[in-house]
Amino acid sequence: MNSQPVTLYPSRQFKDNARAALADTELRGSLRSAMDFLMAKRSSAFPDTDELDALRTLGEAIRQRCLSRLPELLEQLEERLTANGVTVHWAETPAQANAIIHGLVAARNGTLMVKGKSMVSEEIELNHHLEAHGIQALESDMGEYIVQMAGEKPTHIIMPAIHKTKAQIARLFHEKLPDTPYTEDVDALIRIGRNALREAYLQADVGLSGVNFAVAETGTLCLVENEGNGRMCTTVPDLHIAITGIEKVVEKLEDVVPLYSLLTRSAIGQPITTYFNMISGPRRPGEKDGPREVHLVLLDNGRSQAYADQQLRKTLQCIRCGACMNHCPVYSRIGGHAYGTTYPGPIGEIISPHLLGLENTRDLPTASSLCGACGEVCPVRIPIPEMLMRLREESQRPAGEAVDHPLRGQGAAASTTEALAWRAWRRVYASPGTYRLFGWSATRLRALTPPTQAGWTQNHVPMTPAPKTLHELVREREARRKES
């Protein structure tokens, strides 16, 4: 039988997902307290606003400079890493990246992969791909481990299990892990996870990690973490595979200093994380531990589409701190699952259309009140609201219209009814006679206003025209003035 893989796009159901999330009071409670906590932590990590402003400006300048030289820096990175003994692979699509990684594991007859936190590996659905080939991919970040055990996806890029309560986690461990008593004591729960995962590090054939910054100057992969699972995955198994998006390269080693500070302070309000892990190659002759093989997979997956347009290129400045989510009034009410994408929240709304096409993400650019909080807290000053406006425009642009940098799924949100409505509006407003006629009939026939008005009346009372037009009211007032 010739079976075709079925690809589901939960991001297409954004509005339904959002409604379901809004009705989940337990989720609303978890999110509210978590977001309040993270916002307060971030704010206290930047006591000096001058320093914050200067650091954000510096972070923006570094990221823009690095992006301006992206092809050259990627080549330099490859050259340095190769000289250091790391093998570099390039993948345009998730399928290519999965095939490369599977090939590396299969070459060693590997059956168990331990994974440090990597959003890009979620983006390519690596775990499913490996499992289909009989390789177990075990998440080792505590939050990811919990989410994987529950058969769910992360709801936040920094705090994957932020939507779960300790009671839910206690129940999960009790049910899923053999001989595990029910306990809501967080230290005990962490100890349970620690012990289970330590055995996995010991047995694993391969460790996989993401990359926070890839330094072209020295050929160094930098990983930011608190737990030590990233160090375990990149140190204990004999094969280490790192995967990252092509935009993560920085030019100089010193570039990571301000970016790292911005990252930890913006993300969780910590002055620094427990570990900053800088990997520049596999085990050298004479060294007694560390992987003998290190590979880096560089993934495009739509990033070059964002790169092609100078305005949308700013999307790639992102250092994945998640501060835009924590401060977003939409994200903090619906959580990450509703978006149906790997990257939720404001950054997800502007990056996902490039990864998945606007045809699969057409509602995401509208999942914002444009309040501007995301742009204000962004550590590298990505003008997120401006990007959202641009993507809204592209999603409405007629599919056939020729533009310099067409986006995948151009026109996906365009609706015939809406287009007709605007055409009618244009006609009315272009001719004074028609305008007056429209005004007169709308006010005189106001009793006939429909009680349901498309999306508007879902959350608002119906719009009803006033008894008289503004022009009429002004004329009447002027007439009264003359009389008096």
Added chain:
Amino acid sequence: MSARESILAKLRAAPKTALAHPDIAAHYQRFPFPDDPVGKLRHWARMMRSVKTEILWTDATHWPEALAEWADHRRPASLLLSDTPHGHQAAAALATRPTVPALRYFDSELDGWKEQLFHDVEAAFTRVRCGIAATGTLVLWPDAQEPRTMSLVPPIHIALFDTTTLHGDFHSAMHQENWAAGMPTNAVLVSGPSKTADIQLTLAYGAHGPRDLVVLAMLPDGISPAMLEEEGA
């Protein structure tokens, strides 16, 4: 066309803008960490203690004794040492005590005894390359003598730190020591024992790496522990 060529071709076809590399050093000159040895040490200690690090003030002569006293009190069942002068000094000091932890040197490739490292080693003792005051950080520079897993796998990590190598901030550590000229296989910044807040934002130590971090901080002549622990420090 290969994926590599295709990706690079797409990026090269995009519009170009020439942007200068920003002056990172100037930022850290504008917001410097005050260069006062006692102030730096106080801040470093406060930051490290805020993330559950135990600091034992000592000096270049007395640290083996400080280590032995700590071991008397804490009683680790086993201790992993490096085959280095300071590793041997530590062993000699511990040998004089009534209860000696089982000592082992990291003297062969890990592949042959990975399981023992995970199951049978309670503590490991390594040296530190330098420190960073602003964030309360130790910089580890593992090498053939002191491999990477020493500071990662055993539940207790004991670090020997020469406090005269304490830099104000990360930038000055990297800049003054010219790291860009040659990075080791793996360099690690460590700020406390491993931790997580992934369960309902509740902080718990001992996530995957060490549960405890103990620093033997060697002070130079002229700085006493009392000066660092004064009121208001």
